Amino acid sequence: MASEDPFDSALDLLRRLNPADTAKNVEAICALNPSLTEDLLESVDVPLAVKKCSRTGREFLCCDYNRDGDSWRSPWSNQFEPPVEDGEGVVPSERVRKIEVAANEAFDTYRELYYEGGISSVYLWDVDDGFAGCVLLKKTVAPSVKSGSGAWDSIHVFEALDRPRAAHYKLTSTIILNLGMKADALGKMDLAGNLVRQVEQDAAVEHDGSHVANIGRMVEDMEIKMRNQLQEVYFGKAKDVVGDLRSLQPLSETNRDRETQREMISNMTNRG
Template sequence: MASADPFDSALDLLRRLNPKDTAANVQRLCSLAPSLTEDLLESVDVPLTIKRDTKTGRDFLCCDYNRDGDSWRSPWSNEFFPAIDDGEGVVPSERVRKMEVKAGEAFDVYRELYFEGGISSVYFWDVDDGFAGCVLLKKSASPSSKSAASWDSIHVFEALDRARTARYKLTSTVILNLGTDAENLGNMDLSGNMVRQVEQDLPVENDGSHVTNIGKMVEDMEGKMRNLLQEVYFGKAKDVVGDLRSIASLSEAKRDKATHQEMINSMSRS
């Protein structure tokens, strides 16, 4: 019998553990099996972490797509923090960097309109026959000392240039964490993630068209995933609570039962 692949076993283990603890569990697995570190960091989506760009004074989000070793590139200054000793690190070409800056400004407005706070970061990089990138959005809230919530969305895309069009491949992941430990409600933990993919061919006139197309695709995908999460998390919870405990009063329940019995009796007499 062939032995199980360590990487597949690690992924299988992560799927069985609480999604809320994914980041900590990935670090534990990396400590236990250092040879899997790069593969795990590239393959497993975890809640986004925040770092400060000391040159511009702005926060930015960290993921595997702006990481170079133990340093992360800021989209605001295009520099790595902490600084890389052996050079500038991997940065996009001048053309792709210009699109990255425009997209970053656009999604900063998008973040303020839809999230009313939080942090956004956009990273682009060069690939054969086009470019690729990711759009990161994070919003955390703590209504009280015993409750907290966070939304992390990671949109990774590839844009392949063609004659007057571009082929876009978008993979979107939303990580949602909701938790409370209030005395009147008890302990509640709703954590999970959702992944969706889409491909589209869209017209392109210039580099600005890429930013517009990507923005529309991300906006549409986020709206769909938000509605699905609302249905999965809150709709299902409402159904479960409804099955456990009716909200109707005792008098209404008796009246409905009597009406039901009367209908059965009338049907049996006919």
Template sequence: MSDQAFDSALDLLRRLNPKDTAKHVDLLCQLAPSLTEDLLESVDVPLAVKKCRKTKRDFLCCDYNRDGDSWRSPWSNEFEPPVADGEGVVPSDRVRKMEVKANEAFDVYRELYYEGGISSVYFWDIDDGFAGCVLLKKSVSPSAKGSGSWDSIHVFEVHDRARSAQYKQTSTVILTLGTDSENLGTLDLSGNMVRQIQEDRAVEDDGGHVANIGKMVEEMELKMRNSLQEVYFGKAKDIVGDLRSIAPLSETNRDRAAHRDVISSMGR
């Protein structure tokens, strides 16, 4: 019954507005508390933001840096708020050093590509390697005329080999755009995209892991942005163009009449 309920919950979320996924997941967790952990682990929601008390820097929250109702800051390696027993799950010294380097690298990447926003990187230990996630968020300040946000979630596993490593990456982009004006009316354009990739790459040391992950995230984000622009926005533009004519109706009717006259003369 629990598997059937979980599948039904996922099926319901696929049919609801992606813009409100976080609210819908919270309501489902209240209706079926037994599904809470599975839903939080399986459903990507827009990233929440918290501030690190020690460094005064913002960081992003997801299931991978959560311990109960606390979230680990990538800047201080401490939980906000502190966990009940005073401890929490943190990476080993080796993995933490890579995590620090990755946060520094993606902080530069965020500024170059997003010109603002927030980035956070989290690593943790697994058998024969390590895993992690790269989080990026850029939001437009909500106003009476519009709002928007871009959330990138890149989750990966790294399995060490001799002088190389196997990288498995799952990337999710959650995009939300909205506007409300007299000229355009109300528009809500929201959705998400998921892509997966697996590659073997050469690596000499732990710094090589950070470089490889950075290249893979950069390449994946470029592909997903191009796909969104060509397919997602291109299709929306075609639909709006078919539904609404920019030219006056009288001009459109005149063009259609001229077109019919040309066809008729060709037939004669």
């Protein structure tokens, strides 16, 4: 019998473990088998880490798309933190960098309007016939007795292929949601998971600034749709589970209602 591929086995294992511990589990698997590190980091979405740009003092988000070894490129300074050992690291071309700067300004406004806080980062890189990039958004809620804790991570990876006076966009969006509650009276509850969706569309392009507007609309529409789906899946299902596990009525009233129901059914049967 042929042995299973270690990478497939690692992915299969991660699918069976608690989604809230994905980052910790990926780190543990990489420590056990370092040869899987690159493939796992590219394939598995984990909650976004936060670093501070030493040149601007602003926080930025870290992912595989702005990583070079153990360093991460800041979207604000275009420099790696900490500096890479073998040079300046891979940075976008001058044209793509200008689009990246404009996109970071636009999504910083989007983040403030929609999230009322949190952190955003946009990273772009050159590809044949266009460019690609990712839009990252993160919002966390500090643990408290009343509201519990929570974290929302949005990862939007896209490709923009140039066409005559237009562009073809491919967008893959992942949202990682992690909610928790811990109290002496209620105990501990964790609700974690992720949702992935894809979309493609063509849009008109008059100048490089059009790319920022087009990508912004796609990300905004996708986040609205995914948020509605998460509301149905996460909160609707959680409400159903809690409703089945615990009734709001006292047990005595529930038993009395059941007894009344049984008497009514018995009387109807006897009359028949």
